Amino acid sequence: MDSALTTVALPIALGIIMFGLGLSLTPADFGRIRRDPVPVLVALACQLVVLPALCFGLVVALDLSPLLGIGMMLLASSPGGTSANLFSHLFRGDVALNVTLTAVNSIISIVTLPLITGLTIRYFDRQDTVELPLVEVVKVFALVLVPVLLGMLVRARRAGFADRMDRPVRAGSAVILAVLVVAIIVDQRESIGDYMAQVGVATAVFCALSLTIGYYVPRWFGVSERQSVASSMEIGVHNATLAIYVAVEILDDTEISIPAAVYSLFMFAFAALWGRFISRTLEPTTQDRL
Numbered sequence: 001m002d003s004a005l006t007t008v009a010l011p012i013a014l015g016i017i018m019f020g021l022g023l024s025l026t027p028a029d030f031g032r033i034r035r036d037p038v039p040v041l042v043a044l045a046c047q048l049v050v051l052p053a054l055c056f057g058l059v060v061a062l063d064l065s066p067l068l069g070i071g072m073m074l075l076a077s078s079p080g081g082t083s084a085n086l087f088s089h090l091f092r093g094d095v096a097l098n099v100t101l102t103a104v105n106s107i108i109s110i111v112t113l114p115l116i117t118g119l120t121i122r123y124f125d126r127q128d129t130v131e132l133p134l135v136e137v138v139k140v141f142a143l144v145l146v147p148v149l150l151g152m153l154v155r156a157r158r159a160g161f162a163d164r165m166d167r168p169v170r171a172g173s174a175v176i177l178a179v180l181v182v183a184i185i186v187d188q189r190e191s192i193g194d195y196m197a198q199v200g201v202a203t204a205v206f207c208a209l210s211l212t213i214g215y216y217v218p219r220w221f222g223v224s225e226r227q228s229v230a231s232s233m234e235i236g237v238h239n240a241t242l243a244i245y246v247a248v249e250i251l252d253d254t255e256i257s258i259p260a261a262v263y264s265l266f267m268f269a270f271a272a273l274w275g276r277f278i279s280r281t282l283e284p285t286t287q288d289r290l
Contacts (some may be wrong), residue, residue, distance in 0.1 A: 014146045017176065018106075019242055020169030022151015023162040024085065025103050039094075043101050043231040046217050048108065049274045051235065052076045052116050054209055066124035068199050070117065070251070071259035072206070072234050075243045077116035077278035078260075079105040082239040083268070084108045093229030100233045106148060113246070176241060203263040204270075211236035211274045229278060237271055240264045 055076035059069040083100045155162035214235030218228040240260040247257035 016169070016172065017239075018147035019151040020165070020172070022148040023155050023165055023169065024099055025148070025152050026155060027152070038221060039097055039218060039231065040100055040104065041229045042218045042221045042223060043097075043214065044105060044108070045233060046213055046231070047080070047101075047105060047235050048112055050213060050217070051206075051210060054213075055206055056120075058206055064198060064202060066194070067253060067255040068202075068259060069124060070120050071243075071247060071256040072202060073120040074113070074117050074246060074251075074256065075108065075203075075238055075240065075260045075263055076206070077113045077244045078239045079109040079113075079243070080234040081237045081239040083271075084233045087233040087237060087271045087275055090228045091229055091233070091279035092226060093233060093279075094224070094226045095230065097227050097230040098234050101231070103148075105234075106142070106239075107145070109242075110145065111118075113242075117246070117251075152160050192258075195255075196262060199259050199262055203259055204266050207236060207263060207266045207270045208274075209236075211270060215274075215278055225278075229275070233271060233275065233279065236274070237267055238263065240267070 013040075052073065055072055058073050062241050064072065080098070082104050084102065085095055088098045151162075211232050214232035215228045218231045219225070225230070238260075240263060243260035244257045247260065248254055
């Protein structure tokens with residue numbers, strides 16, 4: 001899949017998505033951990049510790065091939081996607097918490113994503129064919145952090161413009177992801193049936209686990225329902241675009257991107273159904289009624 005789509009369009013698309021994320025952030029969002037630490041810390045623990053452990057269990061239990069196993073763990077270590085905020089808003093979650101989680105986890109993932117992926121590569125003993133060199137880690141760091149900081153700078157100086165661009169950027173992000181998924185399926189069309197058979201169950205189960213764990217674990221820690229809805233969407237709606245970018249451009253293997261592409265097919269449908277289920281008892285807020 002070494003084409004203009006991946007070498008030029010994919011990095012640009014990811015940069016636009018991360019810039020759009022920055023448009024919704026302010027420095028105050030990062031201070032939420034200090035003001036109200038429990039919801040943030042519980043959600044981050046689920047995303048950074050619980051989900052990778054469960055995903056690895058699925059990979060081993062289902063005996064996935066090394067490349068698909070690496071792809072699953074790459075997906076598990078990716079932060080929440082920009083669509084998580086939209087789903088949270090639709091189902092009356094605490095969108096401010098989503099913004100905070102996305103901001104913090106996007107920064108943390110600069111370290112945790114290559115760490116978890118690198119450990120998985122070592123587990124499968126694939127150093128000879130799949131590598132995660134330091135220079136590529138720096139590239140991911142730049143591609144994630146720089147556009148976010150630029151977006152935050154634009155919001156600080158042109159808040160009205162940032163607000164107007166919020167919805168178009170979210171819609172564009174969904175379109176970009178859809179195009180990437182289709183491109184990967186077309187590129188791997190001769191094997192996609194086998195991949196779906198191999199990783200379809202794993203991605204569907206992982207998606208369902210991500211959404212349910214993201215809701216019920218915070219509830220067990222006394223987190224409010226609205227914050228738990230936000231946590232569920234943040235943990236269940238991954239940044240599949242970032243996972244696809246790392247797989248195709250850095251690890252240089254389209255097969256590793258298959259789990260992220262297949263996960264995306266389940267992610268939006270599962271998030272919508274789950275959000276409808278868990279939000280049934282939530283009373284609309286004043287903002288929802290407007």
